[in-house]
Amino acid sequence: MRKPQNHILVIFGASGDLTKRKLIPALADLYHQELLPENFAVLGLGRTELSDEQFRDKMSDGVKEFASKKEREHNDFLDQLYYYSFNTKEGSEYEGFRNRLEELDKEVGSEGNFIFYLATPPSMYPLVPKFLAEQGLNKSDSGFRRLIVEKPFGYDLESAQQLNCDLLKYFHEEQIYRIDHYLGKETVQNLLVTRFSNGIFEPLWNRNFIHHVEVTSSEDIGVGGRGGYYDDSGAMRDMVQNHLLLLTSLVAMEPPTLVNAESIRNEIVKVLQSLRPIPKDKVEDFVIRGQYTESKVRGEDVKGYRQEEGVDPKSRTETFVAMKFFIDNWRWAGVPFYIRTGKMLPTRVTEIVIHFQPTPHHLFSEDKEILRQQNQMVIRIQPDEGLLMKFGMKVPGAGFRVQDVNMDFHYSELGDTYLPSAYERLLLDCMLGDPTLYSRGDAVEAAWKFIDPILKAWKENPCIKVHGYPGGTWGPDVSDDLIEGNMTWRYPCKNLSDGLYCEL
Numbered sequence: 151m152r153k154p155q156n157h158i159l160v161i162f163g164a165s166g167d168l169t170k171r172k173l174i175p176a177l178a179d180l181y182h183q184e185l186l187p188e189n190f191a192v193l194g195l196g197r198t199e200l201s202d203e204q205f206r207d208k209m210s211d212g213v214k215e216f217a218s219k220k221e222r223e224h225n226d227f228l229d230q231l232y233y234y235s236f237n238t239k240e241g242s243e244y245e246g247f248r249n250r251l252e253e254l255d256k257e258v259g260s261e262g263n264f265i266f267y268l269a270t271p272p273s274m275y276p277l278v279p280k281f282l283a284e285q286g287l288n289k290s291d292s293g294f295r296r297l298i299v300e301k302p303f304g305y306d307l308e309s310a311q312q313l314n315c316d317l318l319k320y321f322h323e324e325q326i327y328r329i330d331h332y333l334g335k336e337t338v339q340n341l342l343v344t345r346f347s348n349g350i351f352e353p354l355w356n357r358n359f360i361h362h363v364e365v366t367s368s369e370d371i372g373v374g375g376r377g378g379y380y381d382d383s384g385a386m387r388d389m390v391q392n393h394l395l396l397l398t399s400l401v402a403m404e405p406p407t408l409v410n411a412e413s414i415r416n417e418i419v420k421v422l423q424s425l426r427p428i429p430k431d432k433v434e435d436f437v438i439r440g441q442y443t444e445s446k447v448r449g450e451d452v453k454g455y456r457q458e459e460g461v462d463p464k465s466r467t468e469t470f471v472a473m474k475f476f477i478d479n480w481r482w483a484g485v486p487f488y489i490r491t492g493k494m495l496p497t498r499v500t501e502i503v504i505h506f507q508p509t510p511h512h513l514f515s516e517d518k519e520i521l522r523q524q525n526q527m528v529i530r531i532q533p534d535e536g537l538l539m540k541f542g543m544k545v546p547g548a549g550f551r552v553q554d555v556n557m558d559f560h561y562s563e564l565g566d567t568y569l570p571s572a573y574e575r576l577l578l579d580c581m582l583g584d585p586t587l588y589s590r591g592d593a594v595e596a597a598w599k600f601i602d603p604i605l606k607a608w609k610e611n612p613c614i615k616v617h618g619y620p621g622g623t624w625g626p627d628v629s630d631d632l633i634e635g636n637m638t639w640r641y642p643c644k645n646l647s648d649g650l651y652c653e654l
């Protein structure tokens with residue numbers, strides 16, 4: 151495996167939750183696999199006053215696992231962490247920061263290569279690049295300068311376009327790495343391999359053989375301590391605009407010419423640009439929104455969303471979205487795509503279900519449940535990552551009764567194979583200068599263009615219902631009505647044989 155060039159990773163927002171919970175553990179994993187360069191340091195930034203030592207102590211909790219195994223290595227990793235305190239909103243304070251960075255660069259031998267990671271509140275995303283540019287830190291003749299931008303990328307189409315413009319004033323598109331951590335997931339990348347390295351699937355992957363596609367990403371927890379952020383965001387901005395549309399794009403895209411950033415991202419953007427707009431006055435026919443209410447889950451009382459800390463007690467923010475849409479292109483004309491996400495649902499599962507066309511004639515009419523004869527391919531992103539095919543087999547004995555059987559593969563069967571975390575993969579790719587698994591500006595805007603009219607309709611028309619659903623259920627019952635015919639969503643928890651992830 152190629153190692154990245156020597157560099158410093160500068161984290162804006164290093165005293166925050168994301169740094170401690172995701173970034174530092176991912177870096178520790180890279181360190182222990184010897185994937186970090188020889189001369190490397192992290193420079194954490196925030197207003198909170200911390201010495202380097204205090205910062206290391208604060209971060210060491212997140213990497214305790216290693217501490218117990220290899221104490222010396224663990225300490226060597228922590229020794230690469232540094233901290234500098236300043237208000238990143240104040241342009242006048244950047245000179246001091248630049249001096250510290252240049253000093254550290256000499257100390258570490260990082261050759262003037264810097265990655266700037268924006269893990270601050272989003273209001274700071276346009277400011278930091280401007281102030282970096284004022285200090286001449288956005289470009290260099292000798293070293294590389296890259297900028298990683300966390301989600302959310304904009305609040306709507308207009309703000310996303312504005313943010314793209316703001317970033318592009320100071321950094322080139324090739325320097326900008328917009329994170330969607332779903333693309334960093336091993337099983338999401340495997341979607342491309344499953345589709346494009348197997349002769350058996352791709353010939354069937356189109357409107358002639360696929361009846362409809364379902365994408366579900368459910369969580370069995372509520373908003374927890376993130377009520378303040380979430381109440382202003384909601385499931386549509388938090389999950390659909392980015393992760394779910396990305397999964398849809400990978401399912402629907404054409405084969406890329408090459409496995410590189412340009413080819414793959416070109417195909418992703420084409421799908422997003424082909425999404426059929428949902429007219430504002432038809433939103434209720436295509437999109438169901440819901441909000442969890444007080445309930446009992448597995449014998450425990452759980453709060454309703456409006457009782458969560460930081461949430462407006464009259465909030466109409468959606469914690470559940472189910473929607474139906476079409477992709478207007480040659481491959482997918484007329485095939486409905488159904489996507490669904492929500493908090494406080496029965497289990498945590500992300501999966502894609504390809505429903506194949508039924509046989510043209512139901513030969514084995516003894517089987518009353520005709521739907522059984524529709525083959526399904528379930529691509530499970532998490533947990534218990536794997537792939538499952540469902541098809542009909544004869545029930546042994548008299549007559550011709552058909553029953554569904556499963557043929558499945560679980561990643562866990564690969565034995566000790568190490569599945570890197572999404573952040574680990576994405577950080578390493580950025581260090582190596584490979585943006586393939588990061589979102590391109592035009593893709594982000596195309597996704598917002600599709601979502602924007604729905605958000606506007608919700609905002610402008612209070613008659614569009616926010617359906618309550620008791621925590622621990624699969625969302626509002628009306629979400630079943632979205633699916634045409636006598637079909638329903640796949641409810642993974644109803645069929646324990648499908649996997650071990652279901653905890654109900």
Ligand SMILES: NC(=O)C1=CN([C@@H]2O[C@H](COP(=O)(O)OP(=O)(O)OC[C@H]3O[C@@H](n4cnc5c(N)ncnc54)[C@H](OP(=O)(O)O)[C@@H]3O)[C@@H](O)[C@H]2O)C=CC1
Nearest residue numbers: 163164165166167168196197198237238269270272300301
């Ligand atoms: N947490 C998560 O799991 C995820 C977070 N994200 C995104 O990442 C970003 C960070 O999230 P998270 O870590 O949870 O947020 P936190 O609120 O925990 O942290 C925010 C960080 O920004 C710093 N900050 C805020 N204002 C200033 C300022 N004026 N000057 C210097 N530093 C400042 C804070 O430092 P201090 O208070 O010391 O100044 C703190 O380190 C957000 O945009 C979020 O949407 C995305 C995906 C997941």
Ligand SMILES: O=C1O[C@H](COP(=O)(O)O)[C@@H](O)[C@H](O)[C@H]1O
Nearest residue numbers: 301331367369388389393500532
């Ligand atoms: O981006 C986000 O994703 C998480 C879900 O991520 P996962 O990797 O656990 O599937 C979600 O909880 C959070 O609200 C959202 O901001």
